[in-house]
Amino acid sequence: MAGYQNILLAVDFTPGIEAVCRRAKEQAGGAASRLRAIHVVEPVVTAPPYEGLPSLPVDLEQQMLDSARKSLAELLERVGLEGCSRSVEVGSVKWTIIESAREWGTDLIVMGSHGRHGLQRLLGSTANAVLHAAPCDVLAVRVEPAASSGS
Numbered sequence: 115m116a117g118y119q120n121i122l123l124a125v126d127f128t129p130g131i132e133a134v135c136r137r138a139k140e141q142a143g144g145a146a147s148r149l150r151a152i153h154v155v156e157p158v159v160t161a162p163p164y165e166g167l168p169s170l171p172v173d174l175e176q177q178m179l180d181s182a183r184k185s186l187a188e189l190l191e192r193v194g195l196e197g198c199s200r201s202v203e204v205g206s207v208k209w210t211i212i213e214s215a216r217e218w219g220t221d222l223i224v225m226g227s228h229g230r231h232g233l234q235r236l237l238g239s240t241a242n243a244v245l246h247a248a249p250c251d252v253l254a255v256r257v258e259p260a261a262s263s264g265s
């Protein structure tokens with residue numbers, strides 16, 4: 115069968131990400147079953163950096179995961195991808211996307227050219243890092259300046 119079969123859609127929740135999701139949907143020929151969405155939450159350090167300071171609440175990471183799951187479900191619904199499988203992971207954003215792509219046998223990663231890291235560079239830092247280490251094709255969808263919060 116022609117076209118990409120296992121597409122990994124990497125999402126943050128910055129303005130412009132909906133257009134990225136729509137491009138991923140196009141690449142999948144509208145078939146949500148060919149898509150998997152991922153959002154990565156960076157680990158929260160709960161131990162205090164200095165003696166005498168209070169620790170952060172240990173459930174902070176859990177709250178971030180819960181909130182990310184909710185935002186991801188809302189985003190996928192807004193772009194008509196509610197049938198798409200999804201995961202929210204904790205880890206390094208770049209390496210978690212790369213590892214998930216390997217585990218899932220991904221043949222295309224779709225992501226935004228820029229998200230929260232702004233438009234100062236040709237490619238945002240996450241997009242650039244993934245492009246250099248990806249085991250498959252990468253589609254960096256141009257995020258228009260007006261849609262980027264970091265411009």
Ligand code: AMP
Nearest residue numbers: 124125154225226229231238239240241
């Ligand atoms: P950046 O390079 O960080 O400005 O972001 C570029 C793109 O990387 C975004 O449009 C997303 O597609 C992806 N991305 C950024 N952060 C995350 C994250 N935490 N989880 C999954 N994908 C992300």
